Amino acid sequence: xxxxxxxxxxxxxxxxxxxxRAPGPDWVQSRVDALQPTDAQMKWSKVSFVxxxxxxxxxxxxxxxxxxxxxxxxxxxxxxx
Amino acid sequence: xxAMGARAGLLSQDPIIKTLNEHYVSVFVRKYGxxxxxxxxxxxxxxxEDWKHNGLKVNPPPLSTDAGVFRQPWTTTEAExxxxxxxxxxxxxxxxxxxxxxxEALVGPVHASILSPDGEVMDVxxxxxxxxxxxxxxxxxxxxxxxxxxxxxxxxxxxLAGPKEPLRPGDLALRVDVRFIADPVALDDxxxxxxxxxxxxxxxxxxxxxxxxxxxxxxxxxxALLTPGxxxxxxxxxxxxxxxxxxxxxxxxxxxxxxxxxxxxxxxRSAETTTVQLHASARIKHSWGRNRDYKVAEFQALGYLEVxxxxxxxxxxxxxxxxGRYGTPGHQIPFGVAVQKDAGxxxxxxx
Numbered sequence: 001x002x003x004x005x006x007x008x009x010x011x012x013x014x015x016x017x018x019x020x021r022a023p024g025p026d027w028v029q030s031r032v033d034a035l036q037p038t039d040a041q042m043k044w045s046k047v048s049f050v051x052x053x054x055x056x057x058x059x060x061x062x063x064x065x066x067x068x069x070x071x072x073x074x075x076x077x078x079x080x081x
Numbered sequence: 082x083x084a085m086g087a088r089a090g091l092l093s094q095d096p097i098i099k100t101l102n103e104h105y106v107s108v109f110v111r112k113y114g115x116x117x118x119x120x121x122x123x124x125x126x127x128x129x130e131d132w133k134h135n136g137l138k139v140n141p142p143p144l145s146t147d148a149g150v151f152r153q154p155w156t157t158t159e160a161e162x163x164x165x166x167x168x169x170x171x172x173x174x175x176x177x178x179x180x181x182x183x184x185e186a187l188v189g190p191v192h193a194s195i196l197s198p199d200g201e202v203m204d205v206x207x208x209x210x211x212x213x214x215x216x217x218x219x220x221x222x223x224x225x226x227x228x229x230x231x232x233x234x235x236x237x238x239x240x241l242a243g244p245k246e247p248l249r250p251g252d253l254a255l256r257v258d259v260r261f262i263a264d265p266v267a268l269d270d271x272x273x274x275x276x277x278x279x280x281x282x283x284x285x286x287x288x289x290x291x292x293x294x295x296x297x298x299x300x301x302x303x304x305a306l307l308t309p310g311x312x313x314x315x316x317x318x319x320x321x322x323x324x325x326x327x328x329x330x331x332x333x334x335x336x337x338x339x340x341x342x343x344x345x346x347x348x349x350r351s352a353e354t355t356t357v358q359l360h361a362s363a364r365i366k367h368s369w370g371r372n373r374d375y376k377v378a379e380f381q382a383l384g385y386l387e388v389x390x391x392x393x394x395x396x397x398x399x400x401x402x403x404x405g406r407y408g409t410p411g412h413q414i415p416f417g418v419a420v421q422k423d424a425g426x427x428x429x430x431x432x
Contacts, residue, residue, distance in 0.1 A: 024385075025399065032401050035417045044087070049238075055238075063106065064231065067198075068101055070193035072086075
């Protein structure tokens with residue numbers, strides 16, 4: 001019983017030690033930064049968009065501009081196809 | 082051409098960006114082009130039958146219209162249907178012989194149209210074949226502008242990126258960035274058979290474009306993470322469900338996760354702030370898109386959530402994969418996912 005208690009305490013301390021060895025917030029932040037897309041990969045976001053074909057047609061009439069309507073396979077904003 | 086290809090190709094060309102912004106009103110909508118029933122592809126139909134046979138879910142019932150059949154009816158508006166019908170009647174975007182499969186027609190809504198200010202179709206761009214040739218698209222854009230005599234001007238409207246759902250007080254908007262660690266990555270994509278044993282039906286994609294999405298945690302959801310112990314299942318699923326490689330659109334089934342766990346541990350506490358550590362891991366089979374095969378995404382992730390005592394608000398949220406792998410045994414590609422509190426650096430949002 002006493003051995004079990006000691007074992008539990010040792011295990012708890014060991015786990016606590018391992019936990020403290022997990023990388024800290026700065027490491028996670030650096031990892032987050034490293035995973036950001038590059039400017040070149042986000043260049044597409046410089047294109048001005050409207051939300052729907054209805055809105056595009058309405059604005060086209062007002063501004064006398066042509067509409068570029070593209071229906072693509074996937075989500076343009078997320079990049080998932 | 083898909084969204085990824087559009088972003089990395091056409092829409093990364095300076096002359097095209099300039100022309101669209103100065104002369105056009107641009108709109109993009111998403112379609113499952115190749116999954117629309119009107120796409121006469123025997124391999125796709127076989128795949129759908131395979132899915133059904135194996136008990137996998139297929140997308141909701143399609144919408145049958147005069148302009149074709151749409152597998153994602155919720156993405157198709159009346160205005161779009163009118164346009165698709167016009168294109169079909171004029172045999173513009175809808176009847177193009179497949180160059181690699183004579184006798185088969187590539188039809189459906191994946192295309193681009195140039196419309197006059199009054200909504201008349203002026204030109205059609207066949208994206209699957211011309212989308213990777215920006216010079217042709219650029220020429221078509223210029224031709225329409227010259228024909229109309231449209232003077233240059235500032236963009237008419239620019240959307241901002243961000244969560245697709247409206248934010249409420251207390252909500253925590255998180256930006257999720259996903260990418261393969263080494264890109265471009267050559268990724269074999271089995272387009273017909275679940276077991277991937279048919280080489281003729283395997284294509285290789287080069288994945289170069291990262292994915293950026295948003296998650297919104299309601300106040301009760303992120304506050305639940307402050308309590309050490311196992312994270313609530315719903316919160317963990319909401320957060321970790323986005324930890325998949327930058328491939329298909331997400332369609333989460335009931336059996337999305339093979340394994341998943343997320344645990345919160347106390348990390349630091351001061352008079353001003355409380356910080357908790359988030360440990361997560363999961364194994365997700367490739368069921369999040371249309372290409373259901375035997376690939377699996379696995380990851381371990383670590384994160385920190387810091388809350389300010391005085392304001393009760395989240396100071397920071399950051400989480401990242403320590404390790405992520407996607408593929409089949411022996412053929413795994415490393416991928417990474419980063420989540421952080423949205424700093425308001427917003428770009429665009431289209432549906």
